[in-house]
Amino acid sequence: MATERYNPRETEPRWQRVWADREIFRTRNDDPRPKYYVLEMFPYPSGRIHIGHGRNYVMGDVVARFKRMKGFNVLHPMGWDAFGLPAENAAIERGIHPKTWTYENIAAMKEQLKLLGLSLDWNREVATCDPDYYAEQQRLFVDLFEKGLVYRRESEVNWDPVDNTVLANEQVIDGRGWRSGAVVERKKLAQWFFRITHFADDLLSALDELDRWPDKVRLMQRNWIGRSEGLEVRFRLSSPDFPSLKVYTTRPDTLYGASFLAVAADHPLARLASAGNAELGAFIEECKRGGTSAEEIETMEKKGFDTGIKAEHPLVPGWFLPVYVANFILLDYGTGAIFGCPAHDQRDLDFARKYGLPVKQVVLPDGAAMPGDAAFEGDVALDGDGRLIHSDFLDGLTVAEAKDAVAARLESQTLDGAPQGERKVNFRLRDWGISRQRYWGCPIPVIHCQSCGPVPVPQAELPVLLPDDVSFDRPGNPLDRHTAWRSVACPRCGGPARRETDTMDTFVDSSWYFARFASGPDGALDRAAVDHWLPVDQYIGGIEHAILHLLYARFFTRALESCGRISVKEPFAGLFTQGMIVHETYKDVNGKWLFPEEVEKRADGSAVRRGTDEPVTVGPPEKMSKSKRNVVPPEVVADTYGVDCARWFMLSDTPPERDSEWTEAGIEGAWRFAQRLFRQINEAIELGAPAGAALPERFGPESTALRRAAHRLAADVEADIERLRFNVAVARVHAFANAFGEALAAARSGTPAADLAFALREAAEFLVAVVAPMVPHLAEECGVLLGRDGLVAEAAWPIVDPALLVADEIVLPVQINGKKRAELTIAAGASQAEIEAATLADETVLRALEGRLPKKIIVVPKRIVNVVV
RNA sequence: GCGGGCGUGGCGGAACCGGUAGACGCAACGGACUUAAAAUCCGUAGGGCAUCGCUCGUGUGGGUUCGAGUCCCACCGCCCGCACCA
Numbered sequence: 015m016a017t018e019r020y021n022p023r024e025t026e027p028r029w030q031r032v033w034a035d036r037e038i039f040r041t042r043n044d045d046p047r048p049k050y051y052v053l054e055m056f057p058y059p060s061g062r063i064h065i066g067h068g069r070n071y072v073m074g075d076v077v078a079r080f081k082r083m084k085g086f087n088v089l090h091p092m093g094w095d096a097f098g099l100p101a102e103n104a105a106i107e108r109g110i111h112p113k114t115w116t117y118e119n120i121a122a123m124k125e126q127l128k129l130l131g132l133s134l135d136w137n138r139e140v141a142t143c144d145p146d147y148y149a150e151q152q153r154l155f156v157d158l159f160e161k162g163l164v165y166r167r168e169s170e171v172n173w174d175p176v177d178n179t180v181l182a183n184e185q186v187i188d189g190r191g192w193r194s195g196a197v198v199e200r201k202k203l204a205q206w207f208f209r210i211t212h213f214a215d216d217l218l219s220a221l222d223e224l225d226r227w228p229d230k231v232r233l234m235q236r237n238w239i240g241r242s243e244g245l246e247v248r249f250r251l252s253s254p255d256f257p258s259l260k261v262y263t264t265r266p267d268t269l270y271g272a273s274f275l276a277v278a279a280d281h282p283l284a285r286l287a288s289a290g291n292a293e294l295g296a297f298i299e300e301c302k303r304g305g306t307s308a309e310e311i312e313t314m315e316k317k318g319f320d321t322g323i324k325a326e327h328p329l330v331p332g333w334f335l336p337v338y339v340a341n342f343i344l345l346d347y348g349t350g351a352i353f354g355c356p357a358h359d360q361r362d363l364d365f366a367r368k369y370g371l372p373v374k375q376v377v378l379p380d381g382a383a384m385p386g387d388a389a390f391e392g393d394v395a396l397d398g399d400g401r402l403i404h405s406d407f408l409d410g411l412t413v414a415e416a417k418d419a420v421a422a423r424l425e426s427q428t429l430d431g432a433p434q435g436e437r438k439v440n441f442r443l444r445d446w447g448i449s450r451q452r453y454w455g456c457p458i459p460v461i462h463c464q465s466c467g468p469v470p471v472p473q474a475e476l477p478v479l480l481p482d483d484v485s486f487d488r489p490g491n492p493l494d495r496h497t498a499w500r501s502v503a504c505p506r507c508g509g510p511a512r513r514e515t516d517t518m519d520t521f522v523d524s525s526w527y528f529a530r531f532a533s534g535p536d537g538a539l540d541r542a543a544v545d546h547w548l549p550v551d552q553y554i555g556g557i558e559h560a561i562l563h564l565l566y567a568r569f570f571t572r573a574l575e576s577c578g579r580i581s582v583k584e585p586f587a588g589l590f591t592q593g594m595i596v597h598e599t600y601k602d603v604n605g606k607w608l609f610p611e612e613v614e615k616r617a618d619g620s621a622v623r624r625g626t627d628e629p630v631t632v633g634p635p636e637k638m639s640k641s642k643r644n645v646v647p648p649e650v651v652a653d654t655y656g657v658d659c660a661r662w663f664m665l666s667d668t669p670p671e672r673d674s675e676w677t678e679a680g681i682e683g684a685w686r687f688a689q690r691l692f693r694q695i696n697e698a699i700e701l702g703a704p705a706g707a708a709l710p711e712r713f714g715p716e717s718t719a720l721r722r723a724a725h726r727l728a729a730d731v732e733a734d735i736e737r738l739r740f741n742v743a744v745a746r747v748h749a750f751a752n753a754f755g756e757a758l759a760a761a762r763s764g765t766p767a768a769d770l771a772f773a774l775r776e777a778a779e780f781l782v783a784v785v786a787p788m789v790p791h792l793a794e795e796c797g798v799l800l801g802r803d804g805l806v807a808e809a810a811w812p813i814v815d816p817a818l819l820v821a822d823e824i825v826l827p828v829q830i831n832g833k834k835r836a837e838l839t840i841a842a843g844a845s846q847a848e849i850e851a852a853t854l855a856d857e858t859v860l861r862a863l864e865g866r867l868p869k870k871i872i873v874v875p876k877r878i879v880n881v882v883v
Numbered sequence: 884g885c886g887g888g889c890g891u892g893g894c895g896g897a898a899c900c901g902g903u904a905g906a907c908g909c910a911a912c913g914g915a916c917u918u919a920a921a922a923u924c925c926g927u928a929g930g931g932c933a934u935c936g937c938u939c940g941u942g943u944g945g946g947u948u949c950g951a952g953u954c955c956c957a958c959c960g961c962c963c964g965c966a967c968c969a
Contacts, residue, residue: 745907
């Protein structure tokens with residue numbers, strides 16, 4: 015039979031039109047079926063997409079299509095995380111308005127995304143820069159403000175002293191501003207904060223319930239929140255102007271090993287001490303140099319400066335410790351002051367060695383020999399468990415007991431009329447600074463009045479729209495310079511006032527978009543709809559968002575709940591973090607990056623510039639990026655192989671959470687498979703029973719084997735998709751196609767009997783349904799061949815007969831002393847005794863035993879037999 | 884610096900809860916079909932010794948166990964995040 019080849023260039027656009035015309039992916043909130051909300055993290059509209067962007071959308075689409083087949087009312091929306099820095103950079107570099115640039119990018123990327131055949135409800139599309147989106151965000155801000163979850167305080171920014179502008183961390187390169195090259199300083203500005211720490215305990219404990227999140231993400235969030243139980247200890251100081259210093263520690267047990275105290279450079283004590291000490295003043299100034307990022311602060315050389323002030327040890331009257339200012343102490347964490355116990359903390363040890371401070375061991379690790387001397391010699395701090403030594407009343411106690419004993423002692427001891435110690439729960443998590451001194455973001459709806467202070471913009475006057483008439487010819491925030499926009503009347507007293515010119519962190523935009531998708535098109539949060547759809551059943555995105563975005567979204571959902579806007583507290587019930595698509599990089603003889611289509615691979619493994627003999631250097635696979643040109647545009651793939659092949663390839667081989675390499679060979683393999691599948695379906699229709707044939711009474715061994723394989727396929731792939739193990743699902747389809755191919759070959763040798771004809775037909779229908787979520791266009795085409803009514807996209811998942819999933823005979827591997835020596839074929843229901851008897855009667859086993867007597871036989875049901883001799 | 888993860892044939896990877904390591908695919912090689920090519924189909928295939936078979940083998944080194952890719956300890960390499968990139 016001259017079977018036609020599957021032609022994606024013709025069929026794919028046709029089926030996409032059919033889906034669009036019939037609006038089958040339009041989701042209604044009043045649909046009575048059980049809901050299922052699948053969401054991929056929405057993209058930043060950076061320009062054009064490459065095939066690497068498509069991976070997580072395709073994964074989400076497989077889940078969405080599969081859940082539809084399982085009878086769910088599926089919500090699968092898409093939008094644009096459209097505010098942010100790159101739009102302003104485009105404005106500065108190319109003179110194009112951020113709004114124009116952004117909306118042009120959205121239009122282009124939407125066209126490209128549509129090529130992928132995703133089952134999205136485009137009616138719910140939003141861009142966070144749409145006024146109706148950020149209008150609601152401003153209303154939510156005011157709600158949070160009124161709830162006391164928003165406040166203003168000073169906090170540090172990266173300051174470029176040449177451009178006189180605030181820099182993002184990524185704009186600070188080696189401690190210098192990216193444009194001016196000036197050494198960056200830390201500068202304090204009054205900024206707006208969300209009180210995320212209000213929910214710290216709940217954000218932490220609720221992680222236990224998120225059982226469909228990866229453990230690693232939950233662990234990262236736990237560590238980020240960083241709950242610790244410790245002690246605040248007040249030390250009496252020798253300074254009359256600063257009588258005591260409060261220190262937070264999680265290791266009060268090591269207090270007898272203390273050798274110094276240290277405070278942050280911007281601690282009030284540091285400022286006070288520097289008053290009469292120019293050298294210390296200079297050191298504090300030096301500490302302000304460099305950016306604000308923790309990475310920069312913690313990797314720089316640890317330095318300290320002795321203030322000359324002494325602190326009296328709270329447990330040993332007359333023992334005085336020096337007080338340092340140190341560049342690695344953060345004012346935001348704890349009390350901004352620490353005591354250093356060098357023997358039991360690595361950072362303190364490095365510091366003590368550098369400044370020649372004593373190092374006294376006070377914890378003896380379990381099993382270690384008692385040192386003769388309290389002075390500790392090593393370079394690796396002992397931060398593990400053990401028992402206290404050289405510590406007076408603590409000697410012999412465990413670390414935990416000693417912590418408690420010190421806390422009890424200091425709680426009852428007073429200094430200046432108050433307890434000297436106080437047990438305290440502390441969090442590493444800091445409140446969320448949302449102020450950005452930039453134009454292209456959601457304006458913070460606050461008006462500053464000289465007499466009334468900061469006043470939220472009244473609901474009736476919202477939204478505060480971004481003005482369009484701005485210029486980017488100078489560094490800094492154009493809103494600051496826009497006097498007409500800035501000047502307003504105070505909503506409270508009517509007096510002259512000015513608008514807040516900070517805009518919100520774009521993480522605010524992405525902290526509630528999933529709730530907006532659930533709501534209607536007018537932009538307001540629809541409580542009933544949000545409560546119906548949330549939480550998102552399956553959220554899919556990159557691991558790089560494991561902490562910040564996900565934590566902020568969890569916070570914001572709680573905040574909205576506490577304002578009475580919605581009833582849900584946790585936004586994402588299921589989370590999956592997918593890997594990136596990587597591609598080889600290519601450089602020509604001049605070191606210039608080349609696009610993949612400019613490179614030709616020769617049979618000998620060498621690479622040359624297409625159409626020439628110029629050699630090309632092939633680099634290792636890296637994340638697809640415009641700058642390295644190792645990108646593959648989706649149009650090119652769609653035109654040559656079709657998007658189903660691209661989808662199939664993206665789902666194949668590599669586990670979805672791992673990075674996957676895009677190769678020409680891989681996409682060709684997908685093409686071959688698509689053609690093979692199409693041929694097999696054609697052949698099955700020719701040889702198999704007609705549509706709707708009655709179930710035969712009896713099935714022979716061949717037809718039973720095929721039916722078992724088909725039903726097993728549907729059951730296994732269903733389980734694989736539920737667990738998002740797409741690569742395994744693909745492998746199972748391949749394995750089934752191999753079995754199907756054999757059955758078809760056997761059937762072709764004669765006229766198939768009724769039972770085999772039925773099984774062939776059934777297998778074809780199962781196969782098409784099973785691959786439909788992954789290659790939906792091809793499946794629709796096969797659906798037509800099968801004479802199916804209606805669209806495969808709207809069909810049901812195959813119904814599996816459980817009787818066909820159980821085998822009556824199994825093969826058990828037999829080990830002797832843990833090494834496999836034989837195989838035993840035995841009834842699936844055989845008892846332990848029967849298995850043991852059969853094992854010892856087996857010829858191969860007896861030969862391998864060489865007459866030795868079995869000491870023990872371990873039978874693991876349906877798994878393995880191990881004979882120990 | 885701190886937190887988290889990953890490491891299995893030539894390549895991508897499979898292996899449930901500690902139970903046959905290498906499923907499935909790619910590349911390769913051999914064969915069939917063809918005037919030829921493409922396409923397709925069939926077959927071979929971790930290393931070593933080699934006759935059934937034996938032996939080594941999941942980044943490295945130790946350990947627990949009847950049995951370890953899987954659990955524990957130490958180390959090496961790579962990747963992600965670190966609060967103003969999104």
